[in-house]
Amino acid sequence: MFGHKFYHSTLRKYVIIFGTLFNEIVIYRTDNQGNRLQDIKVPLAYGPRDKTIARLEQDPDLDREVAVTLPRMSFEMIGMSYATERKLNTVRRNVAVHDSNNKANYKTMYNPVPYDLSFELNVFTRYAEDSTKILEQIMPFFTPEFTVTATLLSEMNWTVDIPVVLEAVSIQDTYEADFQQRRALIHTLTFTVKGYLYGPVSKTGIIKKANTNFYVDTTRSVANSHPSNTVISGISTSANVLHHRTIITPGLLANGSPTTNASLTVDASSIQANDNYGFITNFEEFFSGDANTSSG
Secondary structure (H helix, E strand, O other), X not given: OOOOOOOOOHHHHHHHHHHHHOXXXXXXXEOOOOOEEEEEEOOEEEOOHHHHHHHHHOOOOOOOOOOOOOOEEEEEEEEEEEOHHHOOOOOOEEEEEEEOOEEEEEEEEEOOEEEEEEEEEEEEEOOHHHHHHHHOOOHHHOOOEEEEEEEEEHHHOEEEEEEEEEEEEEEEEOOOXXXXXXXXXXXXXXXXXXXXXXXXXXXXXXXXXEEEEEEEOOOXXXXXXOOOOOEEEOOOXXXXXXXXXXXXXXXXXXXXXXXXXXXXXXXXXXXXXXOOOEEEEEEEEOOOOOOEEEEO
């Protein structure tokens, strides 16, 4: 789009991150004396809740040896919305080293765009106690948010914090028939993942010198005050005349401190984009015919 072809797999990574949070939930069964009999890892799959319910309804026979086992969980991303309150400066560019062996080459990217991603986690159980065992392993960690740290954009060497907010919990009991009907308690947990979507990454070098030339229009007579307080008048030629030039370069001391003194700075080739450098401004005046250089 707009001349750019790129894909960072960001949405896919958000789905994986969310699913990973709930991928290691284990419940256990006990006998009447409280002895631990069995550990059950709760399976997790990506898919809509209605699909899992349909599988349960199509397999109602409790006597079958092979059936859809409970407990189990499913999750899916159900929507996205632009997060106005988290909007960043859209013209700010971020810089990262492109080649560690040649730090003159950098990757740049504009600030990402904030989006709230809505997820649903559905917990299916046959017994109410199984539901409580699962929920009590999830809900205490969300107060109401849990922050995940992940590297979403390896090209830019970015590690970001991703808040996952628990919004609501709802309960549904599908048991409405006789004793041969399989019962399914469904707890639906709604989450908001506060993420960002990233634009294209550009490769670029570093601008370490900026030249600005100022000309005098000599096609008409002028009367100006020269910086040296010399009044120039009566000029009438057919070309513009270079009046002065401003040259700006980065300034950095050997100890890493910024400087504006051209005689103290290290060579510009050794100054990197993420250094804490100052700005050295040189003026070259040409109006008198010779270049007179000064720094400021």
